[in-house]
Amino acid sequence: MTPLISPRARPLAAALLCGALAFGALATSAQAAFNPPIRMSHGIEYMSGGIGSDEAKLMETVLPRWPASFEFAIKDHQGADFAADVHVTVRDGRGVALLDNVVAGGPFMVARLEPGSYQVEATLRGQTLKQPLQVVFGTPTKATFLWPAGTDMAAAGTRAVQ
Known part of the structure; x- marks a missing residue:
């Protein structure tokens, strides 16, 4: 089976995914908790x-x-x-x-x-x-x-x- 992401690109993809998740969590929690x-x-x-x-x-x-x-x-x-x-x-x-x-x-x-x-x-x-x-x-x-x-x-x- 061929991997969807090449082994060389996996660290970059993982970093981008973690960054996107962290940003989304921060934005969501800030808006949900405080924004009128x-x-x-x-x-x-x-x-x-x-x-x-x-x-x-x-x-x-x-x-x-x-x-x-x-x-x-x-x-x-x-x-x-x-x-x-x-x-x-x-x-x-x-x-x-x-x-x-x-x-x-x-x-x-x-x-x-x-x-x-x-x-x-x-x-x-x-x-x-x-x-x-x-x-x-x-x-x-x-x-x-x-x-x-x-x-x-x-x-x-x-x-x-x-």
């Missing part, structure tokens, strides 16, 4: 998450790779807790909603916004905060929304902000 889904609204990709320490670390890692990022927290005199279930609307310079009342499932949200001027509204338990956002090509832009204590003291999955 990328969603779309009006043609704009966005992702939100950060509940739990592993997912928070992942979101903090990806923030610089997205043109726009948002962080949500509740502040009192002792510190701050991350906020979740925040309703977010992003409007372009003409007032058109690109992200229209999407829900951030965790304290972080990222969006693939084109360079330009935007108005961002973030609503938590009926309290809306607004701020402008200027996205510049090649420079990640971050907006932080900080509600006063009492806004959502029972927010599930919160974590202290450093």
Whole structure:
């Protein structure tokens, strides 16, 4: 019987197979364990998450790779807790909603916004905060929304902000 792989090529084939298996296992375990889904609204990709320490670390890692990022927290005199279930609307310079009342499932949200001027509204338990956002090509832009204590003291999955 003739072998499928020549004896001289077996070490290379074995190394390639081991490398592919290791890469696949790493990619699969990282995505299965931590990656929140990328969603779309009006043609704009966005992702939100950060509940739990592993997912928070992942979101903090990806923030610089997205043109726009948002962080949500509740502040009192002792510190701050991350906020979740925040309703977010992003409007372009003409007032058109690109992200229209999407829900951030965790304290972080990222969006693939084109360079330009935007108005961002973030609503938590009926309290809306607004701020402008200027996205510049090649420079990640971050907006932080900080509600006063009492806004959502029972927010599930919160974590202290450093």
